Amino acid sequence: MANPVPAAVLSNVSRRFGKARAPALDNISLEIRPGLMTGLVGPDGAGKTTLIRLLAGLIDHDEGEVTVLGKPATEADRKRIGYMPQRFGLYEDLSVIENLRLYAELRGLPTGKWDDRFAELLRFTDLGAFTERLAGRLSGGMKQKLGLACALVETPELLLLDEPGVGVDPLSRRELWAMVRKLTEAGIAVLWSTAYLDEAEKCEEVFLLSEGRLIHAGPPGDLTREAAGRCFRMRGDGPGKRRLLAGLVADPAIRDATIQGASVRFLTNAGASPPKGAEPVPARFEDAFVDRLGGGPKGHSLLAEHYRAVPENDLPAIEAHQLTKRFGPFTAANGIDFKVPRGEIFGLLGPNGAGKSTTFKMLCGLLTPTSGDGRVAGHNLRHSRSAARRSLGYMAQKFSLYGDLSVRQNLNFFAGAYGLTGAKRREALGRMVEIFHLGPYLRQNAGGLPLGFKQRLSLACAVMHEPPTLFLDEPTSGVDPIVRREFWSHINGLVEKGVTVLVTTHFMEEAEYCDRILVIYRAEQIALGSPDVLKRDAATPDRPDPTLEEAFISLIEASESKDEAA
Amino acid sequence: MLARLMAITIKEFWAILRDPRARIILIMPPLIQLFVLGFATTLEVKNIAVGIYDRDGGRWSIEMTQRIAGSPNVVAILPISSPEEMRQAIDRQQTIAVVSFAQGFSADVAAGRPAVVQAIFDGRKSNAAQIVLGYLNTIVADLGAELSATPARTGAIVNHWFNPNLLYLWFTMPGLVVIITTISGLGLTAQAVARERELGTFDQLMVSPLRVPEILIGKVIPPVLVGFINATIYMVLISTLFGVPLTGSVPFFYISLLLYLLALAGVGLLVSSLSQTQQQAFLGMFLVAVPAILLSGYASPVDNMPGWLRILAQGDPTKHFLIVSEGVFLKDMTVPDLWANTWPLAVIAIVTLGVSSALFRARME
Numbered sequence: 001m002a003n004p005v006p007a008a009v010l011s012n013v014s015r016r017f018g019k020a021r022a023p024a025l026d027n028i029s030l031e032i033r034p035g036l037m038t039g040l041v042g043p044d045g046a047g048k049t050t051l052i053r054l055l056a057g058l059i060d061h062d063e064g065e066v067t068v069l070g071k072p073a074t075e076a077d078r079k080r081i082g083y084m085p086q087r088f089g090l091y092e093d094l095s096v097i098e099n100l101r102l103y104a105e106l107r108g109l110p111t112g113k114w115d116d117r118f119a120e121l122l123r124f125t126d127l128g129a130f131t132e133r134l135a136g137r138l139s140g141g142m143k144q145k146l147g148l149a150c151a152l153v154e155t156p157e158l159l160l161l162d163e164p165g166v167g168v169d170p171l172s173r174r175e176l177w178a179m180v181r182k183l184t185e186a187g188i189a190v191l192w193s194t195a196y197l198d199e200a201e202k203c204e205e206v207f208l209l210s211e212g213r214l215i216h217a218g219p220p221g222d223l224t225r226e227a228a229g230r231c232f233r234m235r236g237d238g239p240g241k242r243r244l245l246a247g248l249v250a251d252p253a254i255r256d257a258t259i260q261g262a263s264v265r266f267l268t269n270a271g272a273s274p275p276k277g278a279e280p281v282p283a284r285f286e287d288a289f290v291d292r293l294g295g296g297p298k299g300h301s302l303l304a305e306h307y308r309a310v311p312e313n314d315l316p317a318i319e320a321h322q323l324t325k326r327f328g329p330f331t332a333a334n335g336i337d338f339k340v341p342r343g344e345i346f347g348l349l350g351p352n353g354a355g356k357s358t359t360f361k362m363l364c365g366l367l368t369p370t371s372g373d374g375r376v377a378g379h380n381l382r383h384s385r386s387a388a389r390r391s392l393g394y395m396a397q398k399f400s401l402y403g404d405l406s407v408r409q410n411l412n413f414f415a416g417a418y419g420l421t422g423a424k425r426r427e428a429l430g431r432m433v434e435i436f437h438l439g440p441y442l443r444q445n446a447g448g449l450p451l452g453f454k455q456r457l458s459l460a461c462a463v464m465h466e467p468p469t470l471f472l473d474e475p476t477s478g479v480d481p482i483v484r485r486e487f488w489s490h491i492n493g494l495v496e497k498g499v500t501v502l503v504t505t506h507f508m509e510e511a512e513y514c515d516r517i518l519v520i521y522r523a524e525q526i527a528l529g530s531p532d533v534l535k536r537d538a539a540t541p542d543r544p545d546p547t548l549e550e551a552f553i554s555l556i557e558a559s560e561s562k563d564e565a566a
Numbered sequence: 567m568l569a570r571l572m573a574i575t576i577k578e579f580w581a582i583l584r585d586p587r588a589r590i591i592l593i594m595p596p597l598i599q600l601f602v603l604g605f606a607t608t609l610e611v612k613n614i615a616v617g618i619y620d621r622d623g624g625r626w627s628i629e630m631t632q633r634i635a636g637s638p639n640v641v642a643i644l645p646i647s648s649p650e651e652m653r654q655a656i657d658r659q660q661t662i663a664v665v666s667f668a669q670g671f672s673a674d675v676a677a678g679r680p681a682v683v684q685a686i687f688d689g690r691k692s693n694a695a696q697i698v699l700g701y702l703n704t705i706v707a708d709l710g711a712e713l714s715a716t717p718a719r720t721g722a723i724v725n726h727w728f729n730p731n732l733l734y735l736w737f738t739m740p741g742l743v744v745i746i747t748t749i750s751g752l753g754l755t756a757q758a759v760a761r762e763r764e765l766g767t768f769d770q771l772m773v774s775p776l777r778v779p780e781i782l783i784g785k786v787i788p789p790v791l792v793g794f795i796n797a798t799i800y801m802v803l804i805s806t807l808f809g810v811p812l813t814g815s816v817p818f819f820y821i822s823l824l825l826y827l828l829a830l831a832g833v834g835l836l837v838s839s840l841s842q843t844q845q846q847a848f849l850g851m852f853l854v855a856v857p858a859i860l861l862s863g864y865a866s867p868v869d870n871m872p873g874w875l876r877i878l879a880q881g882d883p884t885k886h887f888l889i890v891s892e893g894v895f896l897k898d899m900t901v902p903d904l905w906a907n908t909w910p911l912a913v914i915a916i917v918t919l920g921v922s923s924a925l926f927r928a929r930m931e
Binding site for chain 1: 569570572573574576577580581584585586765766767769770771772773774775776777930931
């Protein structure tokens with residue numbers, strides 16, 4: 001099966017950026033073998049990009065040895081390595097075919113071979129119809145495919161892919177995966193880096209990084225096995241699931257618990273017996289990872305405990321009424337219509353460019369709808385935008401606070417922007433600092449915080465004024481599973497207090513936390529229901545218990561075939 | 567309302583003080599310009615070499631050569647022995663001027679006949695050449711005066727008003743205040759919106775209850791204040807360190823300054839609203855700043871420009887403020903005259919701020 005000669009070897013490699021900081025890579029040894037799908041897995045900031053850049057010979061290491069294709073990485077024959085960086089891989093102002101030509105030229109591919117090779121790559125990536133389109137105008141998934149094609153202009157022996165799945169919806173991610181899979185069959189060594197733990201399970205070999213350390217090397221099953229027999233699921237109906245989760249988290253026998261649709265999925269401590277009514281489920285890679293990291297965060301959300309109770313109200317907290325947005329001839333969202341009652345987590349799900357961000361932006365007042373109306377906490381977004389904005393807290397996908405300002409200055413600004421003054425502001429600030437343990441960082445630049453604390457600060461700035469609704473844009477993609485659990489425990493706690501949450505995501509882990517999900521595709525809403533209902537609707541005899549991702553993909557495929565039939 | 571305005575104003579101050587790029591705009595251009603304009607771009611011509619092509623070799627040509635060599639502005643004399651050598655000396659910029667004495671020059675002088683000296687200049691440096699010509703004329707005239715018996719000379723008696731000794735510092739420094747204010751005022755406001763866009767904080771700002779006027783006011787106040795501080799520092803430096811007299815109404819200077827800074831802030835926000843990144847804003851700022859300064863009359867008088875440019879220059883706030891600055895420093899300009907150059911600033915400020923806030927709204931989505 002596997003070729004015995006590894007394509008790349010790292011032995012006892014360390015790399016530091018700045019003396020004072022923790023090493024980005026700490027004593028890493030691993031081998032990347034040809035013909036295998038090798039996953040480089042870990043949350044943002046774990047050291048994945050550093051490792052890939054070492055292999056590509058772009059940076060040098062401090063200690064140890066990096067050998068690529070038989071030579072030290074910095075001297076390796078670059079022609080034999082394909083590298084697809086996370087960003088800046090493409091020239092956005094050049095067309096698809098121009099990008100390919102440029103890479104062919106850079107790689108020194110003989111001109112005579114161009115046409116054949118390009119035709120092959122375009123067929124392979126399914127981009128044949130878009131050769132004249134500017135790369136900057138492609139969707140996220142198509143960009144990644146083009147990036148891959150550029151890395152493959154000359155068939156490499158080692159292919160390094162730095163987070164090809166980021167910003168790509170599940171459907172495109174699946175296609176991309178299948179494409180790369182084919183390459184491994186041709187004997188290429190592939191390193192696929194990802195923050196998605198579910199992708200790790202599909203690799204033949206996995207290197208799991210956490211804070212620069214290698215936690216696991218080998219087939220993913222080896223790690224998953226550590227959690228085998230300790231994973232269970234319990235149903236909790238409707239909002240009851242959150243109370244069930246809180247109870248399970250507090251239980252010392254439970255190592256980790258997360259919400260999955262209407263159920264709570266949990267991992268017991270080794271040797272502990274599960275509570276009554278628990279149904280065993282197969283272990284996942286993530287269970288074992290969290291287990292290795294010492295289990296999920298314990299305790300309840302202090303944020304929720306100190307939060308005001310949002311008064312009961314018959315009016316929907318968030319309401320979209322026939323929301324439509326057109327940009328010139330292009331319709332980005334068409335007739336989106338839904339109501340979210342108080343105290344619900346509502347998800348907007350859809351592929352890139354489908355219209356979920358447009359809908360989200362219309363509802364938080366960043367875009368004015370072409371027609372239709374939106375209401376937040378009863379305030380119409382057309383007539384009382386400012387009042388609507390006061391009653392929502394917003395957290396963007398990427399860290400979007402002021403990186404040059406200190407933590408305290410950020411908190412002060414957002415407190416003031418939301419009209420908190422004097423004693424109220426001091427009180428709110430003190431509470432946030434205490435809840436999120438920001439004390440030691442108050443004077444530090446927000447941009448230099450560890451990722452987990454950036455996440456906390458973003459949440460703190462969004463909820464300081466205790467809004468009745470929260471708008472979250474992929475709040476936890478890329479963060480490590482512990483931080484994600486901590487974040488959602490706050491959100492769950494807030495929902496118990498009556499806060500309404502609108503989430504937009506294409507990250508299935510996040511979608512599982514939603515009470516209901518609206519699936520948007522090609523500007524139209526194509527399905528609305530709880531995660532369990534969506535999964536149930538997608539169940540087939542040979543796939544009785546589909547994952548949410550599978551349900552999502554089948555919904556989209558169904559919608560596509562309907563469009564074609566029409 | 568006031569709390570929100572305070573919050574954004576304080577935030578903008580911190581953004582300027584803590585952003586390395588903004589700090590550079592704050593400190594570097596004023597320093598560099600003070601240095602460059604104060605010491606390097608002198609309008610005097612010093613340290614020159616003059617070539618002497620002496621075909622005469624007599625008493626008077628040597629006397630002239632010695633007088634030229636004795637001039638404090640001349641550091642070296644370059645003896646030249648052929649027309650070819652003269653061509654090369656000028657072409658290679660070894661000298662800016664060559665003085666050529668024809669054969670029989672001394673004989674002509676001695677005989678009391680009109681004697682002619684030829685001087686050849688490097689036309690590529692037209693301004694410096696003019697000045698050197700002036701120096702040489704003086705030397706020749708002095709010599710001529712000593713030789714001729716008539717003690718009194720006729721001719722114009724030149725008197726330069728406002729700058730009697732034609733000190734170039736008096737001329738450049740009041741302009742320097744204007745230029746520094748322009749660069750820092752434009753630079754800081756140009757970054758204000760583009761920074762938010764580039765760093766991804768724009769949406770976060772737009773979903774907050776801050777209203778557009780609050781955001782814009784918050785973004786204008788810090789650059790205006792920085793402009794005030796900069797202008798004050800340089801006003802003090804210029805009148806003390808460089809000894810340029812401050813003769814006019816200082817309070818009026820500040821009124822004018824405020825309006826000028828507001829007009830600049832409008833232009834800066836306009837550039838900023840159109841830019842996606844800080845880089846674009848930075849380039850955009852120069853796109854505006856360079857023509858504004860060139861049209862202002864700082865480098866060449868507005869009156870010498872073609873008619874359509876003179877009309878265009880009326881819309882250039884720098885032009886009006888430059889007049890005010892020079893007026894206050896050197897001319898003891900009267901308040902009505904200052905006012906005549908200040909009200910256009912108010913009009914320009916209203917227009918630029920109005921357009922930029924309209925554009926900001928339009929580009930919000």
